[in-house]
Amino acid sequence: MKALAASVYQWMDERLGLEEALAFARHKTVPVHRHTFWYYWGGISLLFFLIQAFTGILLLVYYRPGPEAYDSVRQITYDINFGWLIRSAHSWAANLMIGAIFIHMFSVYFMKAYRKPREIGWFSGIGLLLLCMVFGFSGYLLPMDELAYFATKVGLEIPQKTPVIGPVIANLMRGGLEVSEFTVQRFFALHVVVLPALFLPLLGLHLWLVQKHGNAWPPAEEVKPAAERKTMPFFPNFLAKDLAMWLITLNVLAVCAALFPWDLGEQADALKAPPPGIHPEWYFMSSFMVIKLFQGAWGQAFAMGLFTLGLVLWTLVPLFDSTRHAGQRGKYATYFGLLVVVILAVTTIWAYYAVAAEIQQHAQGL
Amino acid sequence: MNYPFWDVPHIGSGWVIGLIAIFHVMISHFAVGGGFYLWLAERKALRENRREWLVMLRQHSKFFLVLTGVFGAASGVGIWFAIGLAHPEATSTLIHNFVFGWAIEWVFFMVELTTAAVYYYTWGRIPDRLHLKVGWVYAVASLFTLIIINGILTFMLTPGAAWLSVAGSGQEAAKFWAAFFNPTYWPSLFLRTLVCVSLAGIWALVTCSRLDGERQPALKTELVRWSAKWLLPSFLLLPLVLAWFLWQVPESQRELLKLGISTIGSGAFTQVTRISMLIALTSGTIVLVVYFLAWRSPREFTLSHALAVLLLGLIATASGEYTRETLRKPYVIGQHMYSNGVRKQWVADKYNREGYLMHSPWVSKDPALPPQMATGQAMFRGQCMSCHTRDGYRSMERLLAGRNPEAIQNLLKVLHENKENNPYRAYMPPVVGTADEIAALGAYLAAWSPAFKPPPAKPAK
Numbered sequence: 001m002k003a004l005a006a007s008v009y010q011w012m013d014e015r016l017g018l019e020e021a022l023a024f025a026r027h028k029t030v031p032v033h034r035h036t037f038w039y040y041w042g043g044i045s046l047l048f049f050l051i052q053a054f055t056g057i058l059l060l061v062y063y064r065p066g067p068e069a070y071d072s073v074r075q076i077t078y079d080i081n082f083g084w085l086i087r088s089a090h091s092w093a094a095n096l097m098i099g100a101i102f103i104h105m106f107s108v109y110f111m112k113a114y115r116k117p118r119e120i121g122w123f124s125g126i127g128l129l130l131l132c133m134v135f136g137f138s139g140y141l142l143p144m145d146e147l148a149y150f151a152t153k154v155g156l157e158i159p160q161k162t163p164v165i166g167p168v169i170a171n172l173m174r175g176g177l178e179v180s181e182f183t184v185q186r187f188f189a190l191h192v193v194v195l196p197a198l199f200l201p202l203l204g205l206h207l208w209l210v211q212k213h214g215n216a217w218p219p220a221e222e223v224k225p226a227a228e229r230k231t232m233p234f235f236p237n238f239l240a241k242d243l244a245m246w247l248i249t250l251n252v253l254a255v256c257a258a259l260f261p262w263d264l265g266e267q268a269d270a271l272k273a274p275p276p277g278i279h280p281e282w283y284f285m286s287s288f289m290v291i292k293l294f295q296g297a298w299g300q301a302f303a304m305g306l307f308t309l310g311l312v313l314w315t316l317v318p319l320f321d322s323t324r325h326a327g328q329r330g331k332y333a334t335y336f337g338l339l340v341v342v343i344l345a346v347t348t349i350w351a352y353y354a355v356a357a358e359i360q361q362h363a364q365g366l
Numbered sequence: 367m368n369y370p371f372w373d374v375p376h377i378g379s380g381w382v383i384g385l386i387a388i389f390h391v392m393i394s395h396f397a398v399g400g401g402f403y404l405w406l407a408e409r410k411a412l413r414e415n416r417r418e419w420l421v422m423l424r425q426h427s428k429f430f431l432v433l434t435g436v437f438g439a440a441s442g443v444g445i446w447f448a449i450g451l452a453h454p455e456a457t458s459t460l461i462h463n464f465v466f467g468w469a470i471e472w473v474f475f476m477v478e479l480t481t482a483a484v485y486y487y488t489w490g491r492i493p494d495r496l497h498l499k500v501g502w503v504y505a506v507a508s509l510f511t512l513i514i515i516n517g518i519l520t521f522m523l524t525p526g527a528a529w530l531s532v533a534g535s536g537q538e539a540a541k542f543w544a545a546f547f548n549p550t551y552w553p554s555l556f557l558r559t560l561v562c563v564s565l566a567g568i569w570a571l572v573t574c575s576r577l578d579g580e581r582q583p584a585l586k587t588e589l590v591r592w593s594a595k596w597l598l599p600s601f602l603l604l605p606l607v608l609a610w611f612l613w614q615v616p617e618s619q620r621e622l623l624k625l626g627i628s629t630i631g632s633g634a635f636t637q638v639t640r641i642s643m644l645i646a647l648t649s650g651t652i653v654l655v656v657y658f659l660a661w662r663s664p665r666e667f668t669l670s671h672a673l674a675v676l677l678l679g680l681i682a683t684a685s686g687e688y689t690r691e692t693l694r695k696p697y698v699i700g701q702h703m704y705s706n707g708v709r710k711q712w713v714a715d716k717y718n719r720e721g722y723l724m725h726s727p728w729v730s731k732d733p734a735l736p737p738q739m740a741t742g743q744a745m746f747r748g749q750c751m752s753c754h755t756r757d758g759y760r761s762m763e764r765l766l767a768g769r770n771p772e773a774i775q776n777l778l779k780v781l782h783e784n785k786e787n788n789p790y791r792a793y794m795p796p797v798v799g800t801a802d803e804i805a806a807l808g809a810y811l812a813a814w815s816p817a818f819k820p821p822p823a824k825p826a827k
Contacts, residue, residue, distance in 0.1 A: 082627065244671075251647060257640075258637075
């Protein structure tokens with residue numbers, strides 16, 4: 001038996017170069033220090049993406065875009081064996097994935113892992129996060145229930161208000177003047193074809209860069225002499241721990257899906273008044289609040305411009321704080337990071353308070 | 367004071383029992399498994415002259431004494447208070463049947479508490495062999511507490527035909543042994559023993575994680591790996607014992623597990639299916655997590671790792687206890703007493719003909735309310751409140767939203783008649799009482815929403 005396994009391995013090795021890959025993995029090391037925990041978040045994000053791909057394909061078996069969208073999701077949630085499980089896992093993993101990516105991004109940021117030679121890893125990571133947010137926005141509409149419909153309607157009114165080009169972009173996304181079955185069809189194509197086609201190569205690049213450059217040492221560790229720095233082999237030590245983290249993550253997802261399965265609201269009805277407190281998913285709440293703060297078309301354009309500028313600055317940080325010899329720039333980048341965290345947290349919490357106040361006002365008005 | 371109506375707003379009295387019980391199970395099962403862990407580990411250390419093990423075991427026994435002797439004992443008493451308040455009828459029935467069983471359990475419990483303290487305080491003060499014997503006495507006494515309480519817990523799910531044949535006759539105690547060794551007694555005992563063994567390993571990993579892997583690499587490796595092995599019996603045998611347990615559960619109760627396969631519809635009692643699936647996933651993966659984190663890299667095994675494993679253990683235990691409790695629905699004592707304390711054999715003659723309130727010693731009407739409202743409120747408190755709250759867990763306001771007074775009366779009629787086609791029959795007790803009492807309950811429920819509220823945003827299918 002052993003001889004057979006060895007000959008199969010040899011056959012594969014001659015063709016695929018397995019030994020080289022294993023030698024590379026054995027050679028690769030992962031830094032060990034008090035912040036090692038943050039190295040797992042990229043892997044956790046990846047696991048969520050794999051779950052998204054797997055459950056997304058299963059949902060495709062029953063989901064029907066267009067006029068039957070709501071009915072097909074109703075069947076998945078309330079009729080088909082374990083349909084609710086696949087849908088709940090997909091929806092929960094989507095949110096948890098974006099949460100994990102945020103944690104991954106901020107840990108990379110504060111550990112200065114975007115510095116030379118990892119700039120392209122940082123840029124591709126930002127690209128992946130933005131694509132995930134578009135994944136989230138397009139996927140949110142697909143069940144076509146009341147909440148999805150009105151949240152998308154409100155969401156698309158934001159580009160609509162952009163001077164000059166806004167209406168054209170909004171109509172292009174909606175497939176007309178209103179959110180309708182044509183919008184679902186477009187969002188569906190975007191969600192299952194266009195976005196994966198953009199996401200997968202970018203993910204491939206990101207993962208390859210991670211393999212090529214390895215994990216970065218945080219600045220406090222980097223200054224220590226090499227002899228004082230501890231590492232562990234990527235294979236098998238880090239990989240084993242990574243797998244354990246994946247299993248724990250899978251359990252967290254299962255608990256969320258079992259205790260709080262993703263429900264379906266009433267069917268969307270364009271003629272009905274929108275329910276009070278319509279708002280987007282949590283990861284858009286910050287920008288939702290900033291835009292709400294400014295009135296009028298130009299005011300909203302200014303808010304969007306402000307947000308875009310912030311995003312551009314955030315993305316280009318590696319060019320500003322490029323090496324550990326950057327001096328004061330490293331400090332400024334850290335302050336900027338802290339400022340971004342505070343702004344995101346404050347505006348998100350504020351947005352939820354504003355929504356709650358709106359619902360309460362509506363209830364009192366009745 | 368409105369005893370025995372223990373109105374716990376929003377979460378309901380059932381969850382008070384549940385939260386204490388889940389906490390208690392994590393500790394009490396450790397108290398049983400951990401006793402054997404300490405005894406066997408000390409024996410191994412003495413036989414193989416591993417003196418450094420004894421230092422760790424002494425620390426572990428301190429942790430063990432505080433956790434089991436303080437938190438375990440206090441939460442056990444907490445369960446007594448909670449069940450007495452939430453389910454006075456069922457608690458009374460259990461005491462009448464098993465009072466001697468409990469008395470014997472408490473004897474073992476006293477031995478357990480005493481020996482746990484003696485075991486910790488006599489490290490290095492009495493001869494090794496005698497100390498080991500104290501550990502052995504502790505382990506056996508704690509195992510006997512499980513052996514006894516298991517009979518009473520499983521009785522509630524499957525009292526067995528012999529006991530049911532005398533239930534309500536006043537001769538129930540004559541069938542003590544039949545009730546004790548009921549159909550699910552043995553599979554449950556094996557199941558709980560496996561859980562005890564696993565929890566012993568998991569809690570020991572918490573203590574082992576505190577060892578310094580750089581200063582004592584060999585010791586940490588040995589102890590982490592030896593503790594990790596305690597999870598293996600569960601991993602190998604749990605699927606078989608679970609299948610045995612379910613095989614002994616009546617078909618009608620097993621059916622409850624299937625309610626949530628195809629739907630998450632509100633009010634359809636689907637959560638048991640979902641939570642029972644968690645048991646399988648978490649029990650299956652916890653061993654792999656221990657393998658990857660502890661077995662493969664014992665020296666690098668940290669407290670965070672141990673707490674992650676403990677958290678998974680908590681999820682598995684909580685899911686298991688929740689599923690076991692809900693498998694009894696619609697009964698609190700299988701085929702004898704419904705989950706709201708209504709006796710099955712009294713439904714037709716006593717409750718429906720003579721009146722529910724007349725035969726419910728715990729119930730009294732509020733004199734401050736108009737007569738019909740007072741009757742309705744007493745009916746609600748007596749028959750609904752053991753499972754439902756007004757506006758929180760299994761909220762009546764949510765479940766009844768969109769129904770006008772007539773629709774509420776129709777629903778009560780379906781629940782009262784409890785025919786084969788009653789969709790709630792599998793998990794809800796029938797509503798009992800005279801026509802006037804049921805009308806009063808309907809009026810009481812309808813009064814919460816005079817103009818009846820519009821349907822909820824999320825439809826109940």
